[in-house]
Amino acid sequence: MSSFKRHAMVAATNHDEQARQDFVTAFRGHLSGRVMPGAYRVYQKRVEPAFVKAHARPPADEDEVRQWMTRDPYYQFWSAMQRRSQEILWDAVIDPTERQWASLLAKSRKLAGKARGSRKRGSLHIDPQLQVPRYHTAADIHLQPGGYHTNFTADDVAAGVIYDQGINIYMNGALGPENNLTGDTLVAYLREKHPDFKPQRIVDMGCAIGNSTVVWGRAFPKAELHGIDVAAPVLRYAHARAESLGVPIHFSQQDAEHTNFKTGSVDLVLSHIMLHETSRSALVRIMKECHRILRPGGLMLHLEIPRGRDAIEKFMHNWESYNNNETFARYMTHIDLAAEAVKGGFAADKIRVDEFAPKLDVAQMNYAEHFFWKILAAWR
Amino acid sequence: MGVSKGSNMNEMRDPPQRPKGHRPYYFDDPAIDQLHSAVLALTGELAVALDRIDSLERQLAARGVVPADAIDSYRPDAAASQARMQRYTALADRILKPFRDYRENLFERQQHAHKE
Numbered sequence: 414m415s416s417f418k419r420h421a422m423v424a425a426t427n428h429d430e431q432a433r434q435d436f437v438t439a440f441r442g443h444l445s446g447r448v449m450p451g452a453y454r455v456y457q458k459r460v461e462p463a464f465v466k467a468h469a470r471p472p473a474d475e476d477e478v479r480q481w482m483t484r485d486p487y488y489q490f491w492s493a494m495q496r497r498s499q500e501i502l503w504d505a506v507i508d509p510t511e512r513q514w515a516s517l518l519a520k521s522r523k524l525a526g527k528a529r530g531s532r533k534r535g536s537l538h539i540d541p542q543l544q545v546p547r548y549h550t551a552a553d554i555h556l557q558p559g560g561y562h563t564n565f566t567a568d569d570v571a572a573g574v575i576y577d578q579g580i581n582i583y584m585n586g587a588l589g590p591e592n593n594l595t596g597d598t599l600v601a602y603l604r605e606k607h608p609d610f611k612p613q614r615i616v617d618m619g620c621a622i623g624n625s626t627v628v629w630g631r632a633f634p635k636a637e638l639h640g641i642d643v644a645a646p647v648l649r650y651a652h653a654r655a656e657s658l659g660v661p662i663h664f665s666q667q668d669a670e671h672t673n674f675k676t677g678s679v680d681l682v683l684s685h686i687m688l689h690e691t692s693r694s695a696l697v698r699i700m701k702e703c704h705r706i707l708r709p710g711g712l713m714l715h716l717e718i719p720r721g722r723d724a725i726e727k728f729m730h731n732w733e734s735y736n737n738n739e740t741f742a743r744y745m746t747h748i749d750l751a752a753e754a755v756k757g758g759f760a761a762d763k764i765r766v767d768e769f770a771p772k773l774d775v776a777q778m779n780y781a782e783h784f785f786w787k788i789l790a791a792w793r
Numbered sequence: 794m795g796v797s798k799g800s801n802m803n804e805m806r807d808p809p810q811r812p813k814g815h816r817p818y819y820f821d822d823p824a825i826d827q828l829h830s831a832v833l834a835l836t837g838e839l840a841v842a843l844d845r846i847d848s849l850e851r852q853l854a855a856r857g858v859v860p861a862d863a864i865d866s867y868r869p870d871a872a873a874s875q876a877r878m879q880r881y882t883a884l885a886d887r888i889l890k891p892f893r894d895y896r897e898n899l900f901e902r903q904q905h906a907h908k909e
Contacts, residue, residue, distance in 0.1 A: 424861060428844070428845065428848060429844075429873045430839050431842055431846070432840060432841040432844040433837060433840075435840075435844075436836075436840040436841065437836050437837065440833075440836075440837075462815040483819075485842065488819075489819040489820050490819075492817075492819045492876065493819045493820070493825075493826055493830070496817065496819075497829065497833045497834070500812075500830075501833065501834060501837055503812075505837075511807075511808070514805060515805075550813075551813075551814075552812070552813050552814030552815070553812035553813045553814055556812040556814070557812060558808050558809045558811060558812045558813075559809055560809050560812075560813070563808075565805055565806045565807075565808055566804060566805040566806065571808065579890065583811075629856070667823060684901060730816065735817060736817050738814045740814075
């Protein structure tokens with residue numbers, strides 16, 4: 414059963430709504446733990462041998478694997494189930510959200526109102542003029558209907574309510590009770606590599622519902638903490654959520670490619686699994702913007718998802734790109750993050766790319782039996 | 794649900810039923826994909842129904858209305874068995890209706906062709 418924490422902004426479930434969420438959580442765990450590993454066995458036992466027989470060599474890359482694997486009935490079955498489970502996941506979260514929409518809106522307004530009256534609390538700045546980038550609007554990321562950015566009513570928070578509960582089910586609870594895993598991972602990395610670094614001003618880019626931002630707020634309670642994102646409804650939710658959890662964060666609707674932070678004004682700039690949701694041209698502009706806002710001696714940290722070590726793992730990790738509206742993610746397979754940081758202005762000898770293995774069960778990994786976060790670190 | 798349609802942002806628009814973007818199909822015949830999708834949704838609803846029965850049995854046991862082992866040890870008498878058999882037949886009849894319709898339609902067409 415899920416350990417998801419029921420904070421004030423979570424949509425409460427009735428009996429059948431909870432049963433639907435529990436079912437899809439368990440079913441996805443079953444797919445990841447018991448069905449997905451079979452795709453690797455099928456590849457080793459029949460797909461790769463058939464390819465070798467035809468070409469007298471193994472597949473050269475994930476695209477060649479793709480041509481053959483997508484014709485395999487086992488892979489087809491797993492894919493059909495994986496795709497459908499993702500659709501059912503959102504349905505199971507949307508129902509209770511719709512049912513309590515008005516009360517959730519009222520709660521978020523009340524929490525925001527309380528914060529406005531206090532200098533000790535966080536803040537929210539929405540920019541109605543901001544142009545949401547095409548990489549957000551071309552397709553609904555992760556199949557969430559309406560994506561992160563669609564407002565269905567004034568001051569809407571629904572996309573955030575849905576996303577918070579949805580991502581917890583997505584990884585079978587692996588993200589933790591406050592969806593804190595990615596934040597925990599990057600904080601642990603910083604503490605291990607640079608225990609003496611004490612940032613005063615932190616910017617979390619592409620923060621969405623601020624689940625990782627809250628982790629940083631708890632780790633560095635004295636720092637001035639900012640969370641930025643292009644999508645308004647998730648930011649409104651992030652603000653209400655952080656206030657209900659008692660962590661002061663300044664959220665603002667901004668594009669990571671060009672923010673309003675003053676040059677050299679930030680100690681630590683972060684992102685958690687954001688880069689693969691952008692685009693090739695945006696990636697360089699984000700690196701340049703990180704470089705611009707950091708003070709000399711400031712640090713940039715980006716956490717990224719694994720892209721696989723061999724052709725079959727690369728192919729499997731790209732499943733999300735073809736089937737879960739992660740349109741840019743597959744191009745990340747061959748992008749050298751360190752080289753991107755150099756293009757952004759960082760000195761080559763101040764850049765590191767590390768791998769970090771979290772303690773996860775195979776039932777929580779979706780596409781591989783081995784999982785390594787990728788961390789891009791660079792000093793200004 | 795109290796959610797009305799409209800472009801006025803003071804109202805609440807229904808979220809879309811489908812995400813924006815291309816929906817991939819995995820089998821040569823999309824009908825097979827659709828069948829897999831329907832079976833998974835049906836399994837989900839079965840899980841919900843089973844949970845509801847489980848909740849009901851536990852509530853009844855906790856209140857001492859129906860003891861915990863009463864369902865497991867229950868055996869239907871002759872009349873109840875008879876009623877169940879009739880229900881199975883009716884259920885099979887309803888489930889197999891599309892196959893029956895298809896067969897009967899085929900048969901009628903053959904007869905029609907024969908007359909000509």
